[in-house]
Amino acid sequence: MINNIEEVLKTEDIAISGFEGTSMLPMLRQGKDRVVIAKCGGKLKLHDVPLYKSSDNKYVLHRIIKVKPDGYLIRGDHLYNNEYNVTDNDIIGVLKAFYRGDKLIDCTNKGYRLYIWYIRLSYPLRYLWSEFVKPKLWSLKQKIRGK
Amino acid sequence: MKLKYNFVTNFVAGKTVAVAVGESAEKFSGFMKMNTTAAKIFEFLKEETSKEELVLKLKEIYPDETEATLKESVDSFVAELQKAGVLCDD
Numbered sequence: 713m714i715n716n717i718e719e720v721l722k723t724e725d726i727a728i729s730g731f732e733g734t735s736m737l738p739m740l741r742q743g744k745d746r747v748v749i750a751k752c753g754g755k756l757k758l759h760d761v762p763l764y765k766s767s768d769n770k771y772v773l774h775r776i777i778k779v780k781p782d783g784y785l786i787r788g789d790h791l792y793n794n795e796y797n798v799t800d801n802d803i804i805g806v807l808k809a810f811y812r813g814d815k816l817i818d819c820t821n822k823g824y825r826l827y828i829w830y831i832r833l834s835y836p837l838r839y840l841w842s843e844f845v846k847p848k849l850w851s852l853k854q855k856i857r858g859k
Numbered sequence: 860m861k862l863k864y865n866f867v868t869n870f871v872a873g874k875t876v877a878v879a880v881g882e883s884a885e886k887f888s889g890f891m892k893m894n895t896t897a898a899k900i901f902e903f904l905k906e907e908t909s910k911e912e913l914v915l916k917l918k919e920i921y922p923d924e925t926e927a928t929l930k931e932s933v934d935s936f937v938a939e940l941q942k943a944g945v946l947c948d949d
Contacts, residue, residue: 726872728890746884750872808872814880816869 714771717749717763718804726750726808731773735788736761739827740773745812747773749805756784756800759828761807761819764798773807777832789831792839860937861907861947863887868898877901879945887945896921897936904946910937 720727727749732742740747749763756762756776762784763773774795778785783799809818817824864883869876875898879887893901896917903916910933917929940946 724892726874726876726892728871728876728878730884730888746878748871748876811867811878811880814867816867816871818871 714747714763714773717771718765721749721751721805727805728811735791736773736775737790739789739812739831740810741812745810747807748809748811748816749773750808752800752803752806755779756803756806759832762786762798762803763805763807764802765804766795766802767797771804775828775831792842860904860909862901862904862940863945863947866891866901866905866945868901889943891940891943891945893936896932900933900936901940904940910934913937 714729714731717727717729720729728746729749730743730746731740734742747763752762756779758776758779761773761775763771764786766772772786772795774786774788774791776784777787777794783797786795786798787793807819809816811817864879864887865881866877866883867880869878875893875895877891877893877898878884891901899917899920900913903913908916910930913933914926914929917933918924918926921929937946
């Protein structure tokens, strides 16, 4: 699916495709939503969502959380690890809009911009929950069950 | 003839595109890019219609165009849709 985008963008300005994975939840839901990827027109901005080829040759669609002089710091909305050393050379296209079900949401949409700030500002809390609180609760639950 | 799947048409990044949605998305995962006239034909094809009816409907929208030109537009776009496999068989 998303693998075809690179091929489509050789001849078209945009490509629309489904995708696999959960790393951009809650925004993008596998099997339900589709992404509209456009060719890049120069340096990308903070919070843009580029489609790029990772070092292990996989197609990745994650959000820019820092623009550096030599590249980008990138992270999936539903992930807690950053991807470093992504440069303009790795980038195939950028998310322009997405179909959430049958509704088209443009990346300039006000609601979408609010979502970005929610995702960014809630990150420390989500990180603490996912990396510390949730595992502790899980092990506590296991201990209680074991008794 | 009629469209086989449930499509939504939108103006995206300066283009009119049609994408299958709902259960249809599993059957047709591609997208179709079209010009203004093709987009009109596409909308008409959401309901059962014929090539002749399409030409008549277009003539109402584009009264200055000749029927021959409109017929040519209908024929070529319908052929494109048939090739893409998105039209119900007659």
